[in-house]
Amino acid sequence: xxxxxxxxxxxxxxxxxxxxxxxxxxxxxxxxxxxxxxxxxxxxxxxxxxxxxxxxxxxxxxxxxxxxxxxxxxxxxxxxxxxxxxxxxxxxxxxxxxxxxxxxxxxxxxxxxxxxxxxxxxxxxxxxxxxxxxxxxxxxxxxxxxxxxxxxxxxxxxxxxxxxxxxxxxxxxxxxxxxxxxxxxxxxxxxxxxxxxxxxxxxxxxxxxxxxxxxxxxxxxxxxxxxxxxxxxxxxxxxxxxxxxxxxxxxxxxxxxxxxxxxxxxxxxxxxxxxxxxxxxxxxxxxxxxxxxxxxxxxxxxxxxxxxxxxxxxxxxxxxxxxxxxxxxxxxxxxxxxxxxxxxxxxxxxxxxxxxxxxxxxxxxxxxxxxxxxxxxxxxxxxxxxxxxxxxxxxxxxxxxxxxxxxxxxxxxxxxxxxx
Numbered sequence: 001x002x003x004x005x006x007x008x009x010x011x012x013x014x015x016x017x018x019x020x021x022x023x024x025x026x027x028x029x030x031x032x033x034x035x036x037x038x039x040x041x042x043x044x045x046x047x048x049x050x051x052x053x054x055x056x057x058x059x060x061x062x063x064x065x066x067x068x069x070x071x072x073x074x075x076x077x078x079x080x081x082x083x084x085x086x087x088x089x090x091x092x093x094x095x096x097x098x099x100x101x102x103x104x105x106x107x108x109x110x111x112x113x114x115x116x117x118x119x120x121x122x123x124x125x126x127x128x129x130x131x132x133x134x135x136x137x138x139x140x141x142x143x144x145x146x147x148x149x150x151x152x153x154x155x156x157x158x159x160x161x162x163x164x165x166x167x168x169x170x171x172x173x174x175x176x177x178x179x180x181x182x183x184x185x186x187x188x189x190x191x192x193x194x195x196x197x198x199x200x201x202x203x204x205x206x207x208x209x210x211x212x213x214x215x216x217x218x219x220x221x222x223x224x225x226x227x228x229x230x231x232x233x234x235x236x237x238x239x240x241x242x243x244x245x246x247x248x249x250x251x252x253x254x255x256x257x258x259x260x261x262x263x264x265x266x267x268x269x270x271x272x273x274x275x276x277x278x279x280x281x282x283x284x285x286x287x288x289x290x291x292x293x294x295x296x297x298x299x300x301x302x303x304x305x306x307x308x309x310x311x312x313x314x315x316x317x318x319x320x321x322x323x324x325x326x327x328x329x330x331x332x333x334x335x336x337x338x339x340x341x342x343x344x345x346x347x348x349x350x351x352x353x354x355x356x357x358x359x360x361x362x363x364x365x366x367x368x369x370x371x372x373x374x375x376x377x378x379x380x381x382x383x384x385x386x387x388x389x390x391x392x393x394x395x396x397x398x399x400x401x402x403x404x405x406x407x408x409x410x411x412x413x414x415x416x417x418x419x420x
Contacts, residue, residue, distance in 0.1 A: 012051030160216030
């Protein structure tokens with residue numbers, strides 16, 4: 001139960017679930033949206049925020065982050081995050097899942113992803129049913145692929161019975177090994193351990209077949225290659241319960257970003273060829289990709305200030321998730337409403353939470369967005385706990401000016417001339 005005053009966000013452009021954008025206001029009480037439209041007005045006692053003609057959108061829902069980093073999430077307009085089970089102590093027992101589910105309150109929603117297997121070792125299944133009761137919204141294989149097909153099949157069958165989606169890492173571990181780059185000219189020039197991009201397609205092909213056999217839902221968190229996307233496209237055409245996600249790095253960058261051994265470009269899966277980057281763009285445009293997530297994984301100097309092959313993969317992505325997705329709108333790959341489907345509605349649907357859309361009855365997670373506001377990404381000035389971004393010093397457009405969780409004000413402040 002929320003005890004803060006009702007909230008009315010007025011005078012904005014509403015991003016509605018049917019894909020229209022219309023002038024109007026939104027009002028909430030006790031944490032839920034109670035009215036929305038052009039005739040909605042603030043009532044006595046309301047907290048009022050004047051959007052001044054800017055976009056009023058749902059708070060972003062980020063699937064698959066590796067750290068709860070609230071300053072970065074609030075900066076980026078993210079009100080909910082699904083936490084990966086790869087934590088210092090894996091989320092493979094109910095008590096850890098329960099603790100994680102409570103860890104964001106009162107100003108952030110954390111939706112833990114239970115570990116698919118004990119200690120994420122890929123051997124024996126974790127206590128899926130008990131973790132669901134403790135708050136797990138899905139189960140995930142973590143940073144790893146489950147190599148044992150029998151274990152993966154049992155996982156899909158069991159999770160399917162429980163109504164839990166399985167979120168999979170798609171990279172055949174036997175082929176990927178200890179590779180840090182995609183096989184090709186760049187990896188050869190740099191002398192880095194590399195694996196062929198087909199490692200992704202092989203993993204997806206097997207897991208799609210097993211999901212079909214089990215009749216279960218499977219979500220591939222990052223699909224980054226042309227061949228992998230073709231498999232997802234074909235599975236959807238057959239009516240299978242397969243969804244796919246991607247992070248902005250894979251449609252913004254190719255393996256050329258590793259040219260100077262810059263470890264901020266060391267990601268998992270590794271950056272791909274330019275051909276694959278274009279395939280990801282096409283897949284976002286044609287609907288093969290269902291959601292865009294940050295993969296937020298802040299890493300300090302102890303993890304990144306190392307030779308490329310010895311550094312840890314990952315990037316701080318929460319702050320750049322929205323502006324980099326807005327690039328797709330400006331380049332006419334997708335429409336503005338579709339961008340918020342990818343960032344909000346579809347991730348919320350995967351997690352089964354009553355959010356991600358501006359609709360009466362939904363939880364009042366609301367962002368006021370200036371989609372044209374320019375700013376410069378600066379790894380030294382990020383809100384994240386570490387500034388390991390491959391987009392350092394890159395100009396971007398799109399900022400969240402106000403953010404509300406369950407109708408409660410999270411941030412509502414003026415910005416200086418630099419946009420920070």
